[in-house]
Amino acid sequence: MSKKTKINISIFSVFIILFCFYNVLVYTSQDSKRPVELSYEASRGQVLWQNNNCWSCHQVYGLGGYLGPDLTNVYSARYKGENYIKAFLNSGLKQMPKFNFSEDEKDALVTYLKFIDSTGYYPNYDASFEITGWVDLENKNE
Numbered sequence: 001m002s003k004k005t006k007i008n009i010s011i012f013s014v015f016i017i018l019f020c021f022y023n024v025l026v027y028t029s030q031d032s033k034r035p036v037e038l039s040y041e042a043s044r045g046q047v048l049w050q051n052n053n054c055w056s057c058h059q060v061y062g063l064g065g066y067l068g069p070d071l072t073n074v075y076s077a078r079y080k081g082e083n084y085i086k087a088f089l090n091s092g093l094k095q096m097p098k099f100n101f102s103e104d105e106k107d108a109l110v111t112y113l114k115f116i117d118s119t120g121y122y123p124n125y126d127a128s129f130e131i132t133g134w135v136d137l138e139n140k141n142e
């Protein structure tokens with residue numbers, strides 16, 4: 001084996017070792033383990049959200065349909081919140097369909113939107129890139 005080949009093999013090995021080290025670091029990092037737990041009430045709201053196709057017009061974290069506004073932070077937005085959300089549900093404003101939810105179902109949907117709101121901000125402008133490649137975001141639940 002020539003000297004050049006030996007050098008190439010050792011450089012390659014160093015990269016492989018660094019790659020393995022990086023992977024262990026990324027996949028064992030506690031940052032990636034944020035369990036998302038929906039309460040019973042919130043998961044009822046999620047089922048209503050899915051069965052009534054809210055997502056076909058609304059987005060959560062920018063994902064969904066675009067006929068209606070993003071609802072990630074509608075619960076905590078200024079002048080909005082629980083009563084505001086409930087008022088929209090059965091009133092049929094503009095292109096939003098008139099639903100016929102019971103008080104109980106409205107509460108479940110509000111709990112679901114409250115839970116989504118507690119997970120973060122959208123759009124989140126307070127983002128910075130860390131040297132490790134992670135994006136550091138300001139999270140509500142930290």
Ligand code: HEC
Pocket residue numbers: 048049052053054055056057058067068069071074080084085088089093094095096097099109
């Ligand atoms: C066919 C499309 C459509 C569907 C389906 C729909 N919406 Fe809407 N929604 C809209 C539109 C359009 C608006 C904006 C109305 C306005 O501003 O007057 C809106 C507004 C809202 C608002 C007020 C948002 C804000 O920031 O002002 C809430 C809350 C809301 N919808 C919740 C829901 C929920 C919950 C569902 C499912 C049960 C749903 N919507 C299904 C179209 C839809």
